[in-house]
Amino acid sequence: MTIEFRKKPGIVAYLTAGDPDLATTRDIALAAIDNGADVIELGVAFSDPLADGPVIQRASERAVARGTRLTDVLELAKELRAARPAAGLVLFSYLNPVVRMGMKTFCARAAVAGADGVLLTDMIVEEAGEYLESMREHKLAPVFLAAPTSPDARLKAIAGVSQGFVYAISRVGITGTQQKVAGDASELVGRLRQFTTLPIAVGFGISNAEHVKAVGEFADAAVIGSALVALIETTSPAEAASAVGRFIAGLQA
Amino acid sequence: MNAMTSLPTAVAGRFGAYGGRYVPETLMAALEELEHAYGGAKVDPAFQAELDDLLHNYCGRPTPLYFAKRLTEQCGGAKIYLKREDLLHTGAHKINNALGQGLLARRMGKQRIIAETGAGQHGVATATVCALFGLECVIYMGEEDMRRQELNVYRMRLLGAEVRGVSGGSATLKDAINEAMRDWVTNVRTTYYVLGSALGAHPYPTMVRDFHRVISREAKAQMLEREGRLPTAIIACVGGGSNAIGAFYEFLPDENVQLIGVEAGGRGTALGEHAARFQKVGGGLPGVLQGTYSYVLQDDAGQVSSTHSVSAGLDYASVGPEHAMLHDSGRASYVSCSDDAALRATVTLSRTEGILPALESAHAVAEAIRLAPTMTKSAVLMVNLSGRGDKDMGILARELDLKGA
Numbered sequence: 001m002t003i004e005f006r007k008k009p010g011i012v013a014y015l016t017a018g019d020p021d022l023a024t025t026r027d028i029a030l031a032a033i034d035n036g037a038d039v040i041e042l043g044v045a046f047s048d049p050l051a052d053g054p055v056i057q058r059a060s061e062r063a064v065a066r067g068t069r070l071t072d073v074l075e076l077a078k079e080l081r082a083a084r085p086a087a088g089l090v091l092f093s094y095l096n097p098v099v100r101m102g103m104k105t106f107c108a109r110a111a112v113a114g115a116d117g118v119l120l121t122d123m124i125v126e127e128a129g130e131y132l133e134s135m136r137e138h139k140l141a142p143v144f145l146a147a148p149t150s151p152d153a154r155l156k157a158i159a160g161v162s163q164g165f166v167y168a169i170s171r172v173g174i175t176g177t178q179q180k181v182a183g184d185a186s187e188l189v190g191r192l193r194q195f196t197t198l199p200i201a202v203g204f205g206i207s208n209a210e211h212v213k214a215v216g217e218f219a220d221a222a223v224i225g226s227a228l229v230a231l232i233e234t235t236s237p238a239e240a241a242s243a244v245g246r247f248i249a250g251l252q253a
Numbered sequence: 254m255n256a257m258t259s260l261p262t263a264v265a266g267r268f269g270a271y272g273g274r275y276v277p278e279t280l281m282a283a284l285e286e287l288e289h290a291y292g293g294a295k296v297d298p299a300f301q302a303e304l305d306d307l308l309h310n311y312c313g314r315p316t317p318l319y320f321a322k323r324l325t326e327q328c329g330g331a332k333i334y335l336k337r338e339d340l341l342h343t344g345a346h347k348i349n350n351a352l353g354q355g356l357l358a359r360r361m362g363k364q365r366i367i368a369e370t371g372a373g374q375h376g377v378a379t380a381t382v383c384a385l386f387g388l389e390c391v392i393y394m395g396e397e398d399m400r401r402q403e404l405n406v407y408r409m410r411l412l413g414a415e416v417r418g419v420s421g422g423s424a425t426l427k428d429a430i431n432e433a434m435r436d437w438v439t440n441v442r443t444t445y446y447v448l449g450s451a452l453g454a455h456p457y458p459t460m461v462r463d464f465h466r467v468i469s470r471e472a473k474a475q476m477l478e479r480e481g482r483l484p485t486a487i488i489a490c491v492g493g494g495s496n497a498i499g500a501f502y503e504f505l506p507d508e509n510v511q512l513i514g515v516e517a518g519g520r521g522t523a524l525g526e527h528a529a530r531f532q533k534v535g536g537g538l539p540g541v542l543q544g545t546y547s548y549v550l551q552d553d554a555g556q557v558s559s560t561h562s563v564s565a566g567l568d569y570a571s572v573g574p575e576h577a578m579l580h581d582s583g584r585a586s587y588v589s590c591s592d593d594a595a596l597r598a599t600v601t602l603s604r605t606e607g608i609l610p611a612l613e614s615a616h617a618v619a620e621a622i623r624l625a626p627t628m629t630k631s632a633v634l635m636v637n638l639s640g641r642g643d644k645d646m647g648i649l650a651r652e653l654d655l656k657g658a
């Protein structure tokens with residue numbers, strides 16, 4: 001149970017937990033792992049996902065409406081860990097549900113659930129003192145976002161406190177699909193490389209095999225988010241796991 | 254109190270435990286640029302001189318401190334003064350901040366301006382400033398608020414702004430801020446975000462407060478001149494908290510001046526029925542919403558609750574972090590006022606003084622009407638009348654039976 005990319009580029013699959021329901025999310029995650037996803041990012045739905053585009057906004061709204069809670073997502077993480085001991089598992093959340101649970105309690109429970117790491121969308125390095133302390137105590141990997149707008153000094157700080165991998169945002173903007181991988185991405189990864197030997201995963205808008213291949217030219221892994229969430233939205237719950245499995249397999253073709 | 258009392262204080266922009274910066278990394282460079290630019294503008298006499306000139310000649314500052322004689326007589330207790338922010342250009346205090354940030358955006362060379370608005374007053378103020386400076390202007394507004402503040406939507410469009418409706422969530426102020434932040438994240442390299450209240454990530458709460466400080470600076474001098482003393486209490490409505498912090502700020506060291514913030518009590522005390530973040534039971538808890546750590550109305554899983562108020566400008570699930578600090582320290586106290594009491598106060602002020610308050614401001618007026626009779630005639634209350642009520646005529650016509658009255 002460590003974060004490891006066994007091939008290049010590795011695949012990180014983002015799922016909004018509880019969309020369409022928790023049992024289906026579990027099946028989808030297992031299918032993703034079995035078809036080549038190295039890391040699952042389990043998204044905790046939040047009422048106000050201000051860094052997300054329409055696809056993940058809608059998924060969050062559905063999951064919140066079904067009453068999906070952070071505690072449910074921790075339970076789901078535990079099930080996934082039991083079923084797939086070698087898969088990478090990262091909890092992905094906005095800060096407020098974590099604050100509500102209490103940072104220390106959250107980290108303790110995430111560790112017990114068998115998560116490898118945590119990514120908090122609206123947590124920047126300057127504010128991360130207590131977070132990093134609790135993460136260290138529980139041997140969890142803090143994954144931070146790096147943006148094309150981040151100057152080198154910020155990238156250095158981000159690389160310095162990240163573990164597992166660094167998440168490079170492919171372009172300026174919110175989550176959502178795009179036509180091609182932006183030129184911003186390789187420039188950002190190049191700048192990040194000066195400061196870290198950690199794997200670098202590129203995400204935001206990566207939605208097909210061509211994008212994954214392009215990312216493989218300059219980074220260690222590709223994060224697939226909105227494309228998966230959109231596929232789940234348009235597939236019946238009974239078919240969702242196999243559809244996602246095929247999709248993930250197809251990305252590495 | 255819950256959770257993160259031990260939050261680190263590595264960044265500036267803390268108010269006790271509250272405030273800080275909780276944003277997607279993409280915005281950090283822009284916030285640092287803004288902080289730097291504002292720091293420069295703040296100490297630049299030329300910037301201040303231009304702002305002062307526009308506040309005076311364009312907006313109509315200083316605003317009067319008006320003694321409400323008939324209202325005072327009717328209440329039969331403390332003297333009631335009104336700080337007339339409603340008389341400012343565009344009809345509310347919001348122009349103080351929109352003008353300041355507009356000048357800053359121009360100084361930073363930004364050509365595209367975005368803003369959110371609840372009641373529409375901040376949107377109108379921002380659209381006005383963009384017209385004045387020839388800047389492109391996009392305003393995000395919840396569709397529910399567009400319905401209930403329709404006149405302000407027309408005003409913004411007339412001024413040349415594009416108004417984008419937001420249908421997500423409860424389609425009110427919080428959702429408009431989410432959408433404005435998404436726009437900013439996407440267009441951060443070219444766009445300046447004029448945040449409309451003392452909310453959000455550092456430096457906004459400090460900067461917005463600084464642009465509204467002029468309210469208490471003027472009021473203090475005016476009160477000393479008129480009464481030869483400071484007021485017993487200052488009363489202001491609290492949505493995000495900009496007019497209130499502006500009205501309180503210069504009085505913070507004057508410990509014998511009571512500071513009273515009035516939140517929207519809506520139609521009940523249960524979560525979802527009000528926007529009273531500081532309410533003891535069924536109120537908010539510390540949390541992070543839209544960039545800052547403050548009191549947030551939320552359920553026990555940390556999902557932000559829906560809110561209700563008859564006034565769009567107070568209908569928001571969180572509150573500026575400086576108010577959270579003033580609440581915890583006890584320097585200011587926060588009460589709430591129901592929809593009904595605010596509507597009654599609107600009628601009362603209209604008929605005793607010939608002044609139609611904005612529904613937001615009417616919450617503060619209602620508290621003064623409640624409080625004044627409990628005080629002696631030597632006591633002095635100052636209400637910050639943050640805006641005028643023309644925008645609310647549609648709601649008032651619906652809510653009040655004006656035909657036979």
Ligand SMILES: Cc1ncc(COP(=O)(O)O)c(C=O)c1O
Binds near residue numbers: 375449451495613639
């Ligand atoms: C007239 C008026 N007063 C008060 C408010 C509430 O905002 P704040 O608490 O920032 O003053 C608004 C917001 O729209 C308003 O239009």
